[in-house]
Amino acid sequence: MTAQILDGKATAAEIRSDLKTRVEALRDRGVSVGLGTVLVGDDPGSNAYVTMKHRDCAEVGIQSIRRDLPATATQDEVERAVAELNADPACTGYIVQLPLPKGLDEQRVLERIDPAKDADGLHPMSLGRLVLMQPGPLPCTPKGIVDLLRRFDVPIKGAEVTVVGRGITVGRALGLLLTRRSENATVTLCHTATRDLAAHTRQADIVVAAAGVPDLITADMVKPGAAVLDVGVSRVDGKLAGDVAADVREVAGWVAPNPGGVGPMTRAMLLANVVEAAEAAAR
């Protein structure tokens, strides 16, 4: 038996098609939707991600606004780009592509985003709402993970979930999301100082690997039949590598591959956040 593939690529395409209909309905009511991006520097990976996001917007009928700044941009210049998008009525939501080049204060930039335009759910206000279990935009990757599990009927309620990685955008936010009453999973959050990682992954019904360590999760670390989601992004000799070894497919019940799993869902949830915000504002 080999694992069922949690096909994020196909699922994200379905979500975009649904969003397209919702964007058209908004347009019929005179509401336009616009997603902005702020990209600083010339990292090829970040550039590729931003380009994909704009392509997604075109497909769904969302206007997109792209602000690219050179790697030499100052803190002031980045904050000015943020202020401009806050003031731009055509921009209903936007993101600042992370990471920012060294020397720039990421948190200070994120704090200056108008929380009403926070498409990434990474503004401290949005993260605070997540902690408080109040409604608000959710970080795109955790939201995409929960949506992917739901659509493939992977049981979440009561499941033991081991999340590997405590980064704000994935691991930490996912732990908060999965322990809400609406999900009711039991979450173990592992990190670089975890003493026995394999002991935690082996008891999990769902393993989410978001550490950025190639092949960190091997078949011997997975309970037979478990769901394993690969969210790791690292580069080995210029090639993208995930956190999950290939042999995991032989023991897992479900696998979200990388690429083709959580990545496309992350982008779909970004669009969903912008559309949901526009719908809420139009009510």
Ligand SMILES: Nc1nc(=O)c2c([nH]1)NC[C@@H]1CN(c3ccc(C(=O)N[C@@H](CCC(=O)O)C(=O)O)cc3)C=[N+]21
């Ligand atoms: N403010 C901010 N928000 C983010 O959401 C954000 C960010 N900064 N910085 C970087 C990470 C990374 N990230 C990805 C999104 C989509 C894919 C994706 O769609 N990958 C495809 C294609 C991969 C490829 O072919 O290169 C796949 O997995 O199939 C990957 C990675 C969003 N991030």
